[in-house]
Amino acid sequence: MDDLREATRRLGKRARRKQLKVRAYTTFAMRWLIPRLSSFHAAHPGIEVLLTASLDPVDFRKEDIDGAIRLGDGKWSGVNTYRLVSNILVPVCSPGVAAGNPKVKKPADLRHQTLLHSIARPDDWAHWLKAARADAQVDARSGMTFQSSAMAYAAAVEGQGFAIAQRFLVAGDLEAGRLVAPFRQSVDMGDFTYYLLTPADRNESASMSVFREWLLAQCETRS
Template identity: 75%
Template sequence: MDRLPPLNAIRAFEVVARRLSITVAAEELHVTPGAVSRQVRTLEDALGVALLVRGHRQITLTRAGEDYYRSVTRAMDVLRDATTRLTRRTRRTQLKVRAYTTFAMRWLIPRLSSFHTANRGIEVLLTASLDPVDFRREDIDGAIRLGDGKWQGVNAYRLVRNVLTPVCSPALATGVRKAGDLQRQVLLHSIARPDDWASWLAAAKGDAVVDARSGMTYQSSAMAYAAALEGQGFAIAQRFLVEDDLASGKLVAPFRKALDMGDFTYYLITPADRKESPSMATFRKWLLAQFGDGAPG
């Protein structure tokens, strides 16, 4: 038989076999005992096999009925599990958030598990891009952007104090004390942040002797930080993104001079013309709490 047996009859048989009672099965299924008996008979006719031994006061399973009951139970368990997984997914709210690659990799992703643990009904779909955000044309709920916070048509929530400082492996820091010493070192750059070395060198008064454009350039700051960890040179880092490496000693910050970029920092932005969803509000509050509610970090 290529097609499935009657599914209502399968359900009736499963309850009867589990309860070993037509009457009790009828109560569970909210139908009459006669309806249950007819369903089981229909299944037996379809299969061409007797599944039950019907006594005067009790019901037992035939050998074929026992084997079939075990198979039916396994199949129904699989169906229940699949249904549970599906309904859990459909009950979850998807929150679409965009961030920069380095911010996502070095800060947000390591912390997202704690958000998902605390908010199992919200699934954050995280994407990375350097492109400007246009909430009118794009299907995203929020984004983490770098700038002065003065964007049109958005709500901007300041996240963190953005401090630039050179970092390197401990071995490279030997003998490096002032900004001018960097003229003999390899500077590591990010295409996404081409002016960071020039800004820091000007603030440290080392731009007269150090070429801010020299060295090696990478697609992202994350790649520049990885090169610094491997001892390939000095990266100009946003300090909050390398705090863990500084704390562990994998990287060091050999200079006392650090450049605070002021209002030019990271913000969570959301569309001003759209009512904030409960899931977005939950994510926003969680994110701000990670940074101390936007206080300088």
Template identity: 50%
Template sequence: MLPPLTALRTFEVAARHLSFTKAAEELCVTQSAVSRQIRVLEDFLEIRLFERRHRAVVLTADGEHYKRDLSQLFAQLDRATRRLSRRQTREILNIQAYTTFAMRWLIPRLKRFQDQNPDIRVHLTASLQPVDFANSDIHGAVRGGYGEWPYRADRLCDTYIVPVCCPSLAEQPWPLREPRDLVHATLLHSFGRPSDWSDWFRGVGLPEIGAEQGHRFESSSMAYQAAQLGLGVAIGQRFLVEDDLRKGKLVAPFDAAVHSEETYYFLSSPRFAGAPVLELFREWLLQEAGITAAAQRQPLPRRAAPR
């Protein structure tokens, strides 16, 4: 049932470019050769893979599915070949993320990616600045936003924000029994997500009780660390503090997680469009994000504040 491999390769390139002419350029053959190879494959499969339009070709639904499957298979083939040929040219994958996201979510999962892809070396950098794909070798970046990006962007998971503090602070000196008790607390802010407290108060239907007061930190992870040490109450992103909540390093005094419109996206650099190293990482990342999204549907791990 295996189709001609030359035709498969031609199809993969043509589907990527959505142009027989551009595919011909990449494969160093004529447009005619590409057209014939596509026809050979379609005849073999007895399925139309492309819809021929004026000055363009577009994939049919079958073609789209086939392309997706083939891309993964070619990536697998590429990995297998690289392993076999002892070239030891380990590929480098440059990823940019926020410090908090990297430390609390990405790095703890990165070993799984490395185990699956031992030939790829990950270079991870942190920055609060907008990613500059045009003038850097960054393959992909995790950025926060509302979904409007000039690049291919994959939404990773929903973000829920919830106040967190150290267990002792939830009890002393003024027990945090309900959100309005925060009037007695020192609020901890992150420059990276300045509107989280305001959004949370709005979400629970309260005026902003001292939302402008308290300590400010460059990153959310600094605020979480300060919260652990009893400096005040931080506004946590649930999936980034979940581990601390389970271990009891932090507690969520109120069962009041609020959905935040601002969430995380994985942006792919157009410079590396179709690069196997990028596609492998993206697929893995989306898989991990799916696991996180499922976990967030479970009840919030919290210790009830004393009454």
């Protein structure tokens, strides 16, 4: 009977928690958001974040979600948009690859290396190579392609080549020395970056307001 009462108490407590449904990209969720979510739950134990991942466009009229983190230029209709982070592109590789033979000294040397790509971001290498003035020497489409940026970053850590990374998503690997950024050249994608989207045609819930303010604070202090 004691066990039954305790189980009932826990169920009642869980039922009283407010569930917040948020969608993000797999790589953003795994590499940036999930490591920080424990601090949100610790500060707001009454709000349960149900996090899902998808590449599909968001339609708040048809889907039961409260907010979504999307990549774009910020010009979506029917939504409120909140800019999150700077989207800065930089090539990364393992320390062993950077010091390997042949040694990579300048961007044009990448023509001898394996480029790692993400299906979701097919143009990132082209953007960076053009900025580095190496697009005539290096084929931006060559190399290996993965389903997500997270896979490309993992392949880079394992020494399989050079990934074109969104710097804030590999900051931990750079600090730990698992990856290095051998070139000074970077590309700031400007307004084309990550945003939090919420529906404009309905009032924001108290839980969503709390999550939004927390997320923006995280981006400001730790992006």
